[in-house]
Amino acid sequence: MxxxxxxxxxxxxxxxxxxxxxxxxxxALFETLRALRPLGPTYVSVTWGAxxxxxxxxxxxxxxxxxxxxxxxMAHLTCVGVSKAELEDLIAVVCDAGITNVLALRGDPPxxxxxxxxxxEGLAHASDLIQLAREVSDKRGVKLCIGGxxxxxxxxxxxxxxxxxxxxxxxxxxxxxxLISQLFFDNRRWFDFVxxxxxxxxxxxxxxxxxxxxxxxxIQRITSMSGAAIPAGLSAALKARxxxxxxxxxxGVAYAALQCAxxxxxxxxxxxxxxxxxxxxxxxxxxxxxxxxxxxxG
Numbered sequence: 001m002x003x004x005x006x007x008x009x010x011x012x013x014x015x016x017x018x019x020x021x022x023x024x025x026x027x028a029l030f031e032t033l034r035a036l037r038p039l040g041p042t043y044v045s046v047t048w049g050a051x052x053x054x055x056x057x058x059x060x061x062x063x064x065x066x067x068x069x070x071x072x073x074m075a076h077l078t079c080v081g082v083s084k085a086e087l088e089d090l091i092a093v094v095c096d097a098g099i100t101n102v103l104a105l106r107g108d109p110p111x112x113x114x115x116x117x118x119x120x121e122g123l124a125h126a127s128d129l130i131q132l133a134r135e136v137s138d139k140r141g142v143k144l145c146i147g148g149x150x151x152x153x154x155x156x157x158x159x160x161x162x163x164x165x166x167x168x169x170x171x172x173x174x175x176x177x178x179l180i181s182q183l184f185f186d187n188r189r190w191f192d193f194v195x196x197x198x199x200x201x202x203x204x205x206x207x208x209x210x211x212x213x214x215x216x217x218x219i220q221r222i223t224s225m226s227g228a229a230i231p232a233g234l235s236a237a238l239k240a241r242x243x244x245x246x247x248x249x250x251x252g253v254a255y256a257a258l259q260c261a262x263x264x265x266x267x268x269x270x271x272x273x274x275x276x277x278x279x280x281x282x283x284x285x286x287x288x289x290x291x292x293x294x295x296x297x298g
Contacts, residue, residue: 212256
């Protein structure tokens with residue numbers, strides 16, 4: 001997946017969706033994908049529901065996306081609520097379905113739980129899942145492109161940046177070929193993380209994760225769960241527009257577009273958009289980036 005974009009000398013542009021809950025949602029997702037296709041996304045990814053609640057639909061969506069839209073697709077896998085044996089079976093299903101891109105994550109606690117609980121016969125860390133995915137796919141003769149997550153501001157459960165970086169390196173040593181960052185709003189956080197990662201010997205591509213602000217209350221909830229900080233200037237501007245949803249949306253799109261242009265101009269290998277299944281904002285940003293091509297200005 002990332003290999004193909006690198007060969008073309010173009011940045012990676014990816015969009016993350018969660019599995020629709022019903023048939024109407026499925027139709028809306030595929031309509032969105034049809035609208036995205038002319039913008040040339042490198043791939044789209046589909047998340048794994050809390051506690052693995054949507055894993056069947058995740059695999060179904062990824063398979064359909066790849067077959068029906070001609071857009072490369074990536075499936076998320078997590079350790080939440082499943083045994084190692086079940087994970088082995090799921091990875092085999094992924095391989096047999098012709099899915100060649102996987103994002104392997106430990107996963108968040110299911111709704112209503114504050115802490116991650118390891119399944120009695122399961123895996124405790126994303127690095128364990130990455131290694132398992134590599135082992136199972138190799139046995140089946142499938143070359144999976146496996147990615148992992150990274151956290152420029154530290155994982156919410158590991159605010160020690162040095163320890164968090166060690167955990168990140170374990171993922172690469174286990175077989176992760178690329179990393180996608182948690183969302184952030186201050187580019188200095190991402191550049192600092194990349195510098196520390198390179199100094200630690202992490203050489204795989206590190207893709208910045210960007211979430212355009214489309215709703216003030218929603219982004220406040222998301223940042224409280226992710227640990228991402230909102231810069232004071234952006235926070236004040238958003239609060240001033242809290243009663244003006246359209247103005248807040250316009251600000252969010254403009255801010256994210258400036259973020260992306262700066263990242264690409266200074267060497268980021270691409271952008272991973274967290275869409276929350278609302279693509280107009282990210283489509284507008286990608287359209288602007290395609291028109292400007294800031295990566296050619298670096």
